Amino acid sequence: MTELFDPRPEIAVQPEEFHRLLGYPPGWVIADRAAELAEWAREWYARNGRPWIYARQSEELEIRHDSFSIAGACFTSPRLRRTLEDAEATSVVLVAVSAGPELEQAAQDLWLDGKPDEYFFLESYGSAVVEYLNTLAGARLCAWADHGNLAVLPHYSPGYPEWDIGEQPRLLDMMRRQGMPDGMEVLDSGALRPKKSLLAVFGLTHHTAGVLSLANLVPCDNCSMLSCQFRRTAYRNAARNGNGTALGLVTAVAAQPAPPHTVNLKALKRWSGERLSLTQCEDGSIAALFRYDGTTCTNTGRQLTFHYHVKLGPAGEGYPIREQRCQPAPGDTGHTLMCRYQEDREALMAAIDREKPLAGRPLQEALAWERQACAAGCYCDRDSRDHKWGLVFETIYYALSQTRNGTS
Numbered sequence: 550m551t552e553l554f555d556p557r558p559e560i561a562v563q564p565e566e567f568h569r570l571l572g573y574p575p576g577w578v579i580a581d582r583a584a585e586l587a588e589w590a591r592e593w594y595a596r597n598g599r600p601w602i603y604a605r606q607s608e609e610l611e612i613r614h615d616s617f618s619i620a621g622a623c624f625t626s627p628r629l630r631r632t633l634e635d636a637e638a639t640s641v642v643l644v645a646v647s648a649g650p651e652l653e654q655a656a657q658d659l660w661l662d663g664k665p666d667e668y669f670f671l672e673s674y675g676s677a678v679v680e681y682l683n684t685l686a687g688a689r690l691c692a693w694a695d696h697g698n699l700a701v702l703p704h705y706s707p708g709y710p711e712w713d714i715g716e717q718p719r720l721l722d723m724m725r726r727q728g729m730p731d732g733m734e735v736l737d738s739g740a741l742r743p744k745k746s747l748l749a750v751f752g753l754t755h756h757t758a759g760v761l762s763l764a765n766l767v768p769c770d771n772c773s774m775l776s777c778q779f780r781r782t783a784y785r786n787a788a789r790n791g792n793g794t795a796l797g798l799v800t801a802v803a804a805q806p807a808p809p810h811t812v813n814l815k816a817l818k819r820w821s822g823e824r825l826s827l828t829q830c831e832d833g834s835i836a837a838l839f840r841y842d843g844t845t846c847t848n849t850g851r852q853l854t855f856h857y858h859v860k861l862g863p864a865g866e867g868y869p870i871r872e873q874r875c876q877p878a879p880g881d882t883g884h885t886l887m888c889r890y891q892e893d894r895e896a897l898m899a900a901i902d903r904e905k906p907l908a909g910r911p912l913q914e915a916l917a918w919e920r921q922a923c924a925a926g927c928y929c930d931r932d933s934r935d936h937k938w939g940l941v942f943e944t945i946y947y948a949l950s951q952t953r954n955g956t957s
Contacts, residue, residue, distance in 0.1 A: 626712035702752035714739035833863035843926030853883030867911035915942030
C-alpha cells in the first residue's frame, strides 16, 4: 500500500457506540425525546455529512534514543517511540479522518439558535463518526497488512498522553508534503479544524508473533485521559515490576477494619461497573473518575451529568484523598436548568468547585462520615452535594475492596 483516499466512506455507527458517547450506561435503552433526537442526528448526517479517510504508508522511519522521525519530521512522543521500538516497527501508516465541516457548522448554528439538545446530539454523533472512521481505517490496514505478513500496531495521535498536541502542526505539514489532500487545518491551540477530525500514526512490524490484531485491542486500555467521559474500560498501562510484568490495576485496600457501607451493596456493585474507572499510577497512587447522572428538581426533571475526579494516595498510606474535583460533564446542559443555578450561577458553581469534603483523610473514613440522607438529584443544596460525594467515595472504596478480594 502506498496511498488510500476514500472521499465517501459508508458510515455504519453502531447504536451502542452512539449511546455510549451520549453518556448512557451500557445496556440503557433510550426512548421518547432522546430517541427522536438520536434518530434525527443520524438522518441529518446521512443527508448532509461528508466524511473522508486518507492513509499513506511511509517507510522513512528512524527511531532514536529520545525521539523518532517520519519522512524527515522529528517527533518526541516517548510513548509512541517506545511502542515503535519495542515492536521493531519498520514503517508507519499516516492516517487522517474527518466527519467533514458540515456537521461543525450545523452544530454551531443550532447552539446559536438556542437548541442545546440538538447541538449535543449532533456533536456526539460527530464524535461517533470519527471513532468509526478511525476503526474502519485500522480494519482496512489490517486486511492489507495480512497479505504482507505485517502486523498493525495501535494508533497514536498528538494530544494523547506523552505526545504534546503542539506537534500536531508538524504532523499535518509532513502529511501534506506526503500527498494528503486539503481539507484540514490546525488552530493555534493545536486543535484540528474541522474539529471532528483526527490525525493518527499506525506502526507496522514484521514481528507478528505476540502482536494483537487491531480488532481485538480496546483503545482505552492504552489511554490514561481520566477526564474522558467516553471511557470504555480502565487504563491498563500500570506500573511494572522488575521482570516487566504489569502489576494489577490496584494492590489492596488498607488492611485496617472498616465500618460497613451506608449504601446498598447492589447499587455499589452496579455503579462500580458502569460509572467508575480506576487507574493506578506509577507512584502507587490511584486516579478515579466517577460519572453521576441526576435530574433537576424543577423544569420537569431534566437530566444532568457531573464528573467526579479523585486522586488517592498509595494503599500503604490508607488511600488518603489528595485531590478531588466535581464539575459538569463535557457537553452537559442540564445543570444550567437547576433553580439555584438560574438564581445565581456563579455562586453555585463556585461552591461546587470549592467544597472538598474529607480532603486529606483516608478513603475509609467516608464509610463513617455522617451526612444527611438526600434523594435530590440536583446540586442546589450543600446536603445534596455532600450526599453525592459520599456515594462517590463509597463506590471507589467498594471497587478497591473487590479488587483486593478478587471479586467483581
